[in-house]
Amino acid sequence: MSDKKKIPVPKEFTESQYRPQTETLQVQQKPNKLFIGIPKEITMQENRVALVPSSVATLVAHGHRIVIETDAGEKSSYSDHDYSEAGADIAYSSEQVYEADIIIKVAPPTLKEIELMHPNQILISPLQLPIITADYINKLRQKRVIALAMEYIKDESDTFPVVRIMSEMAGINAMLTAAELMSSTGGGKGVLLGGISGVPSAKVVILGAGIVAEYATRTALGLGAEVRIFDNNITKLKRLQNQVGRPLYTCS
Numbered sequence: 016m017s018d019k020k021k022i023p024v025p026k027e028f029t030e031s032q033y034r035p036q037t038e039t040l041q042v043q044q045k046p047n048k049l050f051i052g053i054p055k056e057i058t059m060q061e062n063r064v065a066l067v068p069s070s071v072a073t074l075v076a077h078g079h080r081i082v083i084e085t086d087a088g089e090k091s092s093y094s095d096h097d098y099s100e101a102g103a104d105i106a107y108s109s110e111q112v113y114e115a116d117i118i119i120k121v122a123p124p125t126l127k128e129i130e131l132m133h134p135n136q137i138l139i140s141p142l143q144l145p146i147i148t149a150d151y152i153n154k155l156r157q158k159r160v161i162a163l164a165m166e167y168i169k170d171e172s173d174t175f176p177v178v179r180i181m182s183e184m185a186g187i188n189a190m191l192t193a194a195e196l197m198s199s200t201g202g203g204k205g206v207l208l209g210g211i212s213g214v215p216s217a218k219v220v221i222l223g224a225g226i227v228a229e230y231a232t233r234t235a236l237g238l239g240a241e242v243r244i245f246d247n248n249i250t251k252l253k254r255l256q257n258q259v260g261r262p263l264y265t266c267s
Contacts, residue, residue, distance in 0.1 A: 049079040052115030053103075055087040058122040062090035065119040065140075068101040075102030084112045123147070126154055134159035141165045141177075179226055186230030190219070194238060209239025216241045224251035224265075229258055236261070 051074065053065050064087050066074075071081050081103040085095055095105050106112045113131040118124075120140035124132075129151075132138070138155075142164040155162050170176050190208075197217065199205035210216035219235045221228050224246035232255065235242045243264040246252050252265040 049074070050116040051079060051081050052106075052112040052118050053081065053083040053087055054109055054112045054118065054120065054128065055084040056120065056122050057125065057128070061122045063121040064088040064091045064093060065121050067091070068093055068097040068103075071098055071103045072101040080104070082106050082112055082115055084109060126151065129154045129158060129160070132158045132160050136160050138162045139165055182226035183230045186227040186232075187234050189227070189231050190234035190238065193219070208235065218243065220245070222246070224248065224255040229255050232259055232263070 051066075056063065066081070066083075067088070071083070074081055081098075082105075083095075083098050083103045084106050088094070088098060099105055109128070109131055112118070113128075113133070113136075115136075117137045117139065118132070120138070123140055123142050124138065136158075138160050140162075142162060143166075144164060165177050166175065168175065168177060194208040195201040197203040197206045197208060206217055207214075208217045208219070217240050219231075219240045219242045221231055221235075221242065221244045224244055228244060228246075232242050232244060236259070241264075243266070244252065244255065245266050246255075247267055249267050252267060256263050256265060
């Protein structure tokens with residue numbers, strides 16, 4: 016007698032069991048590669064660049080193509096060599112950059128730059144919607160450009176990260192500029208913002224209690240100044256005091 020176990024066989028098969036059985040397999044899709052162009056900013060007194068070399072290196076490592084106009088990062092102390100080492104292609108004309116599918120800028124494009132754009136191109140930059148003209152909007156519409164206003168992009172916490180970052184920078188730079196202008200080399204009276212032993216600190220008055228005011232306050236306190244903040248919204252003053260984490264002279 017055999018010790019092998021018998022495989023049970025059903026006496027009857029259903030109709031569906033006679034049909035070919037299919038198996039769903041996961042299909043590996045290749046990720047879409049982005050073609051991003053970074054033009055040199057031509058707006059007066061604009062020294063920023065949309066992407067720094069480290070950001071370019073991250074995008075290139077994920078398979079995306081970056082083309083940047085020559086000397087685009089020069090005013091931000093980034094050379095063409097820095098971008099080339101990060102994996103970007105260096106373009107020697109604006110026309111080459113605007114062949115990209117996505118254009119990223121830190122200043123709104125001028126009418127001259129809009130002329131270089133092509134249909135279905137994606138533009139990511141500040142657009143300053145409250146002050147742009149109808150002619151400007153019509154130019155974008157005629158070119159059929161998909162324009163994303165950077166300052167209106169929200170994150171998961173329902174805040175505007177780009178606006179916040181720019182406000183933080185403005186607050187810090189405001190106090191550093193004030194300190195420079197108060198010095199004798201900056202044309203001031205030679206007053207140190209933080210004072211020295213035996214000399215009272217300078218008094219700083221800040222109007223408003225928003226994000227700019229918060230970082231101006233942090234910078235002024237860090238330099239040793241005496242800060243006074245005025246705002247007609249008590250809730251904002253309370254929030255600012257909680258954010259800074261120390262007692263402040265506030266007035267509404």
